[in-house]
Amino acid sequence: MHKAIREYLESKLRALKEAHSKGSTGGDLPGRILLWPPPKDALEAKLHGLLEGLYIAGKINGNEVSDWQGHFRSVLAVPGDPGTVGYIRGPIPDDVRTRYEPWLKDEMIIAIEPDTPAWDYDNGLLALTRVELYPLGLSLHWRLDLSKSAQTMIQQARRDLKKSPPDLLEFHLARTFLPSIKTMTMSDEGAQAFALLDIHPNFVAEDQIQALTRLTPRPELPAQLTVDWAGRTFAFFLDAPTSNA
Numbered sequence: 519m520h521k522a523i524r525e526y527l528e529s530k531l532r533a534l535k536e537a538h539s540k541g542s543t544g545g546d547l548p549g550r551i552l553l554w555p556p557p558k559d560a561l562e563a564k565l566h567g568l569l570e571g572l573y574i575a576g577k578i579n580g581n582e583v584s585d586w587q588g589h590f591r592s593v594l595a596v597p598g599d600p601g602t603v604g605y606i607r608g609p610i611p612d613d614v615r616t617r618y619e620p621w622l623k624d625e626m627i628i629a630i631e632p633d634t635p636a637w638d639y640d641n642g643l644l645a646l647t648r649v650e651l652y653p654l655g656l657s658l659h660w661r662l663d664l665s666k667s668a669q670t671m672i673q674q675a676r677r678d679l680k681k682s683p684p685d686l687l688e689f690h691l692a693r694t695f696l697p698s699i700k701t702m703t704m705s706d707e708g709a710q711a712f713a714l715l716d717i718h719p720n721f722v723a724e725d726q727i728q729a730l731t732r733l734t735p736r737p738e739l740p741a742q743l744t745v746d747w748a749g750r751t752f753a754f755f756l757d758a759p760t761s762n763a
Contacts, residue, residue: 569583628651629650632754637752639750640668642668644662646659658731669725672691675691693719699714701748717729739758
């Protein structure tokens with residue numbers, strides 16, 4: 519097992535060196551890295567390979583892989599930018615660490631189920647189902663009801679990639695069939711821009727994907743907010759919570 523893991527990781531590194539020596543910047547790297555979104559530089563790609571190696575060795579489970587990937591991206595990301603564009607040396611800054619830690623339910627300020635229409639998307643019907651306000655920002659809950667053609671493509675992908683770790687495969691497919699996170703933007707009436715921190719997708723049925731996205735900063739209430747994702751617009755209103763005192 520140890521030899522197999524070493525050979526697996528070495529193949530990842532060889533693929534990375536080859537891709538970067540050729541100046542490759544787009545598409546999947548050779549050797550197929552299933553974590554999504556794709557790594558933005560060689561350092562993050564090596565970390566992805568390490569995570570996959572630990573998963574194959576049975577040292578961490580699929581949820582831990584996803585959590586660690588988020589931690590890596592939080593260290594590599596410049597504050598305010600959802601992508602991995604640099605490396606912060608030394609201890610993780612408190613503001614970065616705090617933003618990327620899980621938001622506790624008992625800290626939730628208000629939650630609504632917005633009355634927004636679902637929109638046709640390439641792979642099905644996309645809906646915003648719930649909005650939660652926290653001290654550091656907003657959690658947006660999404661549902662994608664998959665079209666028949668998308669379901670067929672997913673079934674074929676599972677057959678083609680059946681040797682891949684199941685948890686990583688499901689995570690990869692869920693991210694692939696949702697709209698790209700690069701196409702998501704949110705603003706309020708004052709045209710304030712919000713940064714996407716992370717996205718956590720999962721299959722809840724063969725024909726449905728759910729996803730949680732977190733955006734920061736927290737808007738000032740009351741607020742009229744608009745989320746654009748893949749050319750579809752979802753608008754909703756958040757009012758200040760009432761006090762019973």
